[in-house]
Structures are given as structure tokens and as C-alpha cells.
Amino acid sequence: MAYEMLSGSQAAAAAVQRANVDLVAAYPITPQTAIVETLANFEAKGELGGDFVSVESEYAALACCYGAAAAGARVFTATASHGLAYMHEVIHWCSGARVPVVMVNVNRAIGAPWCLDPDQGDSLSQRDTGWMQIYCSGAQEVFDTVLQAYVLSEELLLPCLVVFDGFYISHTYEAVDVPEKEKTLEFVGEKKFKAQVIPGAPANLHGLTTGDNQILLVKNRHETMIKAIDLFKDVNKKYEEFFGRSYKVVDSVIPPGSTTVFMAAGATVETIRWALPELDDCGLIQLRMFRPYPAEELCAILEAHEVERVIVVDRNCSVGMGGIFSQELRAALYKMEKPPVVEDLILAGGIDLTVEMLHKALEPVNEDRLTDQKWGVDVR
Amino acid sequence: MENEMLEFRIHGRGGQGIVVAAAIFAEAVFMEGYYARAFSLFGAERRGAPVTAFIRAGKNRLMPRSRVYHPDYVAIFDSTMTGASLVSGLKKSGTLLLNSKNDFKNSLFKDIPRDMDIKTFFVDATDIAWKHNLAIGSFPMVNTVMLGAMAHNSGMASLDSLVESIRKRVSARLEENIAAVKEGFESVKEVGSFVN
Numbered sequence: 001m002a003y004e005m006l007s008g009s010q011a012a013a014a015a016v017q018r019a020n021v022d023l024v025a026a027y028p029i030t031p032q033t034a035i036v037e038t039l040a041n042f043e044a045k046g047e048l049g050g051d052f053v054s055v056e057s058e059y060a061a062l063a064c065c066y067g068a069a070a071a072g073a074r075v076f077t078a079t080a081s082h083g084l085a086y087m088h089e090v091i092h093w094c095s096g097a098r099v100p101v102v103m104v105n106v107n108r109a110i111g112a113p114w115c116l117d118p119d120q121g122d123s124l125s126q127r128d129t130g131w132m133q134i135y136c137s138g139a140q141e142v143f144d145t146v147l148q149a150y151v152l153s154e155e156l157l158l159p160c161l162v163v164f165d166g167f168y169i170s171h172t173y174e175a176v177d178v179p180e181k182e183k184t185l186e187f188v189g190e191k192k193f194k195a196q197v198i199p200g201a202p203a204n205l206h207g208l209t210t211g212d213n214q215i216l217l218v219k220n221r222h223e224t225m226i227k228a229i230d231l232f233k234d235v236n237k238k239y240e241e242f243f244g245r246s247y248k249v250v251d252s253v254i255p256p257g258s259t260t261v262f263m264a265a266g267a268t269v270e271t272i273r274w275a276l277p278e279l280d281d282c283g284l285i286q287l288r289m290f291r292p293y294p295a296e297e298l299c300a301i302l303e304a305h306e307v308e309r310v311i312v313v314d315r316n317c318s319v320g321m322g323g324i325f326s327q328e329l330r331a332a333l334y335k336m337e338k339p340p341v342v343e344d345l346i347l348a349g350g351i352d353l354t355v356e357m358l359h360k361a362l363e364p365v366n367e368d369r370l371t372d373q374k375w376g377v378d379v380r
Numbered sequence: 381m382e383n384e385m386l387e388f389r390i391h392g393r394g395g396q397g398i399v400v401a402a403a404i405f406a407e408a409v410f411m412e413g414y415y416a417r418a419f420s421l422f423g424a425e426r427r428g429a430p431v432t433a434f435i436r437a438g439k440n441r442l443m444p445r446s447r448v449y450h451p452d453y454v455a456i457f458d459s460t461m462t463g464a465s466l467v468s469g470l471k472k473s474g475t476l477l478l479n480s481k482n483d484f485k486n487s488l489f490k491d492i493p494r495d496m497d498i499k500t501f502f503v504d505a506t507d508i509a510w511k512h513n514l515a516i517g518s519f520p521m522v523n524t525v526m527l528g529a530m531a532h533n534s535g536m537a538s539l540d541s542l543v544e545s546i547r548k549r550v551s552a553r554l555e556e557n558i559a560a561v562k563e564g565f566e567s568v569k570e571v572g573s574f575v576n
Contacts, residue, residue, distance in 0.1 A: 005407040005545075007419075138445075168445045172419035173403040175410050175441075271444040352446050 006176045008169035011139040012078065012104050012162070013038035014176070015146035017048060018184035019102075022073035025053040025064035030116055031166035032080040032106040039076075050074075058083035062090040062103070069099035070205070072195030074150065077101070080166065081108035081122045088126070091159075095130030095221065097206055100153035100193055101160070102146065103131075107266065107315070108166045109350050117350030118165035120266065120316040124290075124324045130221055132160040132228055133291040135265035138169060139176045144245060150188050151235050156224050157193060163290075165315070166350070168267035179243055187242045225292045232289060249294040254283030254305045260362065261285050261305075264313040265325060268353045272313065275355040279362065283307070287325060295332035302333070307340045311361050317348035322373050347376040354380070385438030386536060387448040390526075391466050392457030395427035395516065397523030400549060401457070402433035405527055407545040408537035409437045417443055427519065430461070437536050453477070453534055457526050459506055474498050477529055477568070479505040479522055500571040503529040508563050512556045524550075524557040528564025539565050 006014060013035050016024065024043075028036040043052035050073075055061045058079050065075040079087065084105050094101050105126075109119035123133060132152060136142045142164050149160040164170065196205055209217075232249050240246035253273060254261060261283040262272045269286045276284060285301060287294075302310070314323025321327060326344040333339035345361045347353055353376070360379035365372055388405075392398040399420040406418035420433040434448040450469045455477040470476065472495070480502040505525035514521040524546060531537045543558055550557050 003410070005403060005410060005416075007403075165445075167419060167421060171399075172417055172445070173406050174417045175415065267445040270442065271446050274442055274444040354446050354449065355444065 001177045002179065003175040004178050005173050006139055006178070007034060007171055007173050008136075008139040008142050008164055009034035009106065009171070010038050011143040011176045012146050013042070014178050015143045015184075016076045017042050018179075018181045019076075019147055019150050019188050020049060020074060020185050021076050022050040023053065023065065023068040023075045024048065024050060024077065025055050025061045025068075025075070026077045027055055027058050027061045027079065027083060029058070029080050029083040031108055031118075031170045032078050032083070032104070034170065035078040035104060035106070058086045059090060062087045062094065062101075065101050065103075066090055066094050066097065066099060067197070069094070069101050070097065070195070071197045072191065072193070074154075074191055075101055076103070078104035078106070080106040081110050084122045084126060085110060088129070091126055091129045091131065094159045096217070097196070098157040098221075099159065099196070100150075100157055102149045102153055102162065103159065104146065104162045104164075106164060106166045106170045107350065115349065116166065118167060118267070118315060119348055119350035120163070120165075120314075120324075121348070123161060123163045124316050126161065127291065127324070130158065130225070131291065132158055132225060132289070134160065134162050134289050135287065136162065136164040136169065137267060137269040137286060139172065139174050140245070141247065142169065143176055143178065144239065144243070144247065147184055147188055148232075148235050148239060152228055152231060154191060154193050155231060156228060158221065158225055158228070163266070165267035177243070183242060187239065228292050229289065229294055229297070247288060249289040250297045250301060251286040251288060252283065252301050254285075254301070254307070255281070257281055258283040258305065259308040260311065261307050261309075262311050262313060262358065262361075263287060263325065263329065265290060266315065268313045268315060268347070271353050271355065272358060275358050278355070279358060282362070285310070290328075293328060293332065298329065298332055299336050302340055303336060309341045309343065311343045311345055313345050313347065313353060315347040315350055315353075317346050322346065341372070343372045343374070345374050345376060345379070351376045356380075385436055385440065385443060386452045386534070387450065388435035388437070388453045388455065388530075388534070389448045389451040390433040390435070390455045390457060391461055392431055392433075393427070393461070394422065394429045394431050395519055396431075396457050397521050398431045398433045398457060401523035401527050402435050404542065404545045404549055405530060405537060406435050406437070407549070408531070408541035409435075411541040411544065412537060414438060414536065415441045415443070421447065453530075455526055455530055457505070457522050470496070470498060472496055472498070475533060476500045477526070477533065478502045479526060481507070499533075501529065501533050501568050502571060503564055503568040505529070505564060508560055508567065512560045512563070514553060514556055514560055524561040525564035528561040528566075529568035531561075532565045532568045533570070
């Protein structure tokens with residue numbers, strides 16, 4: 001193992017540098033800047049292996065990646081917050097056009113007012129754009145997931161968003177095993193997808209169609225994306241053989257007899273995991289893959305452990321409804337015979353999660369159960 | 381150190397190299413065979429704005445991903461910073477390291493609760509930084525001096541590991557920085573067990 005002390009952002013850039021990428025087009029934004037900076041440094045030293053395009057905006061960054069991917073290139077971009085929101089139209093387009101793109105989004109709250117803390121609302125507001133979304137809980141996971149995202153994206157011809165929290169991951173230096181480039185290139189493999197844009201063979205791409213055709217395309221995209229759940233398992237089997245590490249779409253640590261579990265995605269996972277020994281009879285579910293949504297896997301875990309209560313840690317809020325991860329879980333549980341109660345700990349604004357807050361989250365919600373929500377700001 | 385985890389908090393200002401210092405310290409701790417993480421909190425910072433960095437070090441790879449609220453060790457890189465929030469949560473028998481010309485003059489002491497039994501150290505990092513020509517304009521870069529002092533009294537990183545990490549991470553004025561880290565290591569003084 002060749003460990004390097006890297007920040008989450010540097011780990012993402014290190015993976016891109018080891019993935020034989022043809023083109024990087026990116027625009028810096030806090031807290032993602034170090035990704036762009038690190039890749040630009042690779043480029044300056046001639047170590048990137050592909051082209052680095054400095055663009056005038058995030059919209060241009062993704063549009064540039066789209067065009068290159070349509071011409072058969074392996075591409076990368078990264079952004080956060082307002083940058084992701086600004087890309088929105090092209091985010092849809094990449095998925096509909098079935099080009100493989102890997103993008104990192106470093107979670108940051110969206111204004112107004114300006115805020116840099118890691119609210120997940122930026123990536124979650126792109127939930128319905130037809131991209132896979134994978135949430136990472138640390139720098140090693142970031143490195144490994146970016147490499148795996150290329151395999152998933154190129155196999156399924158669907159773009160993939162790799163997501164992690166600003167500061168708590170992006171700016172945290174920790175030991176990351178960075179394998180030899182030779183091995184990572186072998187893992188990611190040669191590009192096999194076909195170029196849509198071919199010089200000398202003009203064609204009209206993605207022209208006007210009708211709903212009757214569009215529905216078939218959407219259905220196909222949906223059915224293809226569902227395959228990512230099984231493909232993720234295969235990809236991780238291969239990754240384990242290559243590098244001795246693997247991940248699941250949903251991970252769980254549920255000690256025998258635990259009837260309550262916390263569920264989280266991103267950096268808060270490790271705070272909960274750390275606190276488990278002092279949280280009596282509590283388990284943890286880590287939601288790694290959010291799109292496609294691993295409903296069956298989640299229900300199977302909850303059923304097997306006869307979980308009665310799930311407290312979802314949502315570093316986000318769909319205003320007017322509540323935490324987004326908790327809503328998605330509730331929607332997935334309706335087929336269960338005895339679904340658990342789902343409560344929500346809302347850390348909107350990207351506020352810090354402490355062990356003390358987890359203890360308070362375990363206290364019963366209002367006796368009249370008027371609400372299943374607790375706000376992080378009320379339990380600090 | 382068997383199962384426990386030590387938590388550090390560094391206070392300083394943008395431009396003093398707080399973020400880099402935390403990464404260097406974490407790397408040096410890792411070289412000693414412990415796991416370590418360093419992270420920083422800042423806004424859209426400018427030179428001179430307050431910056432806080434956190435380091436965790438321990439035998440376990442698994443650590444919480446939250447800020448440090450109850451540090452075992454607080455290092456204050458900027459001699460002009462004051463206020464109770466700098467020492468808030470410091471453990472009763474924790475360690476405080478100050479960039480200060482002398483021991484008992486620092487106004488921080490009035491902010492330390494009376495029942496504390498902390499070990500207090502000081503080093504004149506500003507003066508040492510000037511001496512080694514480590515200033516950007518009129519702004520002394522005290523980070524490597526303070527790292528040397530932290531290595532001396534925290535027991536978590538050796539001077540050799542620090543120097544090795546600095547060689548990897550610092551390109552400007554490398555030899556001056558290495559001289560500064562060594563002088564910080566040698567110059568740190570203990571005030572004595574400080575009971576307010």
C-alpha cells in the first residue's frame with residue numbers, strides 16, 4: 001500500500017489522473033477549488049495525460065465535457081453548489097444524450113444568502129436529471145469511487161455524479177492508499193463506448209422528437225440505470241481483486257438486538273460509526289448509492305434486523321416537506337409488512353453533526369407525534 | 381494512546397499557513413505509526429481573517445468527521461488573538477501553546493476557567509520567523525516554528541518526521557523553514573502547570 005496524506009479533493013484529482021482521462025474542463029468554486037487546482041498542476045507538469053480546458057463558467061465546463069464525450073473522449077469535471085445549479089440544463093442533456101461523464105460535486109449550500117457549509121441540497125436538487133449519484137464518506141472512498149464511476153458510466157452510457165461533503169471531506173487530509181497508475185489503468189480499462197460525433201460523417205444528433213418516442217427513451221434510461229445496482233456489485237468484486245477494497249450500494253453496521261438505526265449519506269456516516277459504541281442498541285446504515293435508489297437492499301437490511309426505528313440524518317431539506325433522504329426512504333418502505341418508523345434529523349445549511357446531537361436525536365419525538373422531524377439547530 | 385484519540389485545535393489568521401501546518405503535522409503523526417486527520421474551517425478567506433484548523437490523532441483509522449469541541453491541545457499561532465472562544469472546551473488537564481514573547485502577559489489567561497489544570501507552553505514564534513526571513517511583506521509566517529513547538533510538547537510527532545513532511549510539502553524557503561521548525565522545537569518553554 002502506498003499511502004499519501006491527501007485531502008478529499010486531492011484524492012478525487014489523484015483518481016482522475018490515474019483514469020486515463022482525455023479531457024478535463026472545470027471551473028473553480030469553493031469548496032471544490034483544490035480539485036481543479038490539483039488537476040491543473042498535473043497538467044502543468046505534463047502528468048495529466050489529457051487536456052485541461054480552462055472555461056468561463058460551469059455551464060461551459062459541462063458543455064465542453066458533453067461535446068468531448070460525444071466525440072468519444074473520457075472526460076471529467078467537478079463543481080459545487082451554485083456551479084452545479086448553473087449546469088442544470090446540460091446535466092439533463094448529458095443523461096438524455098447517453099454520454100458517459102464523471103463529475104464530482106462537493107456539497108455546499110446554495111444561496112441566498114451565500115454560505116459555504118456542506119448542505120447536500122445542491123446534488124439532491126439534481127436528483128431527477130438521470131445521473132447516477134454516489135455519496136462518499138471519506139477520502140479513500142472518494143478515490144476509489146471516482147475510478148469505479150468511469151466503469152459504471154461507460155458500461156451503462158449514463159453520467160455519474162460522485163458526491164462528498166465540503167470541508168469535512170474536501171478539506172480533510174488523511175491517509176489515502178493511492179495504487180500504481182499501471183494498476184488503476186488496467187482496472188478502468190480502455191474506452192469501449194462509441195463516439196456519436198465522427199469527423200467527416202455529419203449527423204443530426206438528438207433532434208426534435210415526440211413524447212411517444214421520448215417515453216421509450218426515458219424508460220430505457222430508467223431500466224438501464226437500475227442495472228447499476230448489480231453492476232456496482234460486479235465492479236466492486238473486481239476492485240477488491242485489484243486493490244483489496246470494496247463497497248456496497250448500502251452498507252450497514254447493526255449490532256444484534258439493535259432496533260434503532262441511524263441512516264446517513266456522506267461525512268456524517270463516520271461520526272455515527274464512531275459513536276455507535278456509546279449509543280445503546282443502535283446501528284448504522286450508510287446510503288452510498290442514491291441514484292439508482294437501492295430500495296430492495298434497504299428493505300432487506302431493515303427486515304433482516306427487524307429494525308423498528310430509523311433516524312435519517314439529512315444534511316439537506318426540501319423546504320415544505322423535510323429531509324430528502326428520509327422522504328425517499330419512506331417511499332421505499334411501503335411494500336414492507338412491518339415498516340419501521342422513520343424520523344428525521346435535519347442538518348440543513350450543512351451544520352456540523354456531533355455525538356451529543358445523536359444522543360438527543362434518540363430521545364422520543366413529540367409525544368403527540370405531530371412531527372417526526374428534529375432540527376439540528378434545536379438539539380445542539 | 382492505546383485506544384484513545386488526541387484532538388488538537390489551532391487558531392490563527394489567513395496567511396499564517398495554518399491549513400498547511402495542520403496537514404504537515406497530521407502527516408508527521410502518520411509517519412510515527414498513528415492515524416491522523418487534519419482539516420480546516422474558513423470562509424472565503426483573506427489574509428488576516430481568523431482560521432481554525434483541527435487535527436485528530438489516534439490508533440484507530442475510524443474517527444468522527446466533526447469539528448473539535450473538546451480539544452486536548454490548543455495552539456494559538458497568532459499573538460494578537462484573544463477571547464474565551466480560543467480556549468473554549470479545552471480539557472481540564474489539556475495543553476495550551478501560545479505564540480508569545482513571554483509567559484504570563486497573555487490576556488488569554490483571564491479567559492481560562494479557575495478550575496483548570498492545564499499545561500501551558502510558549503514560544504516566540506513571531507520573532508523566530510522574522511529571524512529566519514520567513515515573512516511575506518510585513519506578515520511573519522509562524523507556522524513551521526509553531527509546528528516545532530507542537531512536536532516538542534505533544535509527543536505525537538518527532539522533529540525528523542516533521543522535517544520530512546516539510547520537505548514534501550513546502551517549496552519556498554525550504555531550508556529557512558527547516559531551521560525554523562528546529563528552533564521552535566528547541567525554544568518552547570513551559571510556564572509551569574498553570575492553575576488560575
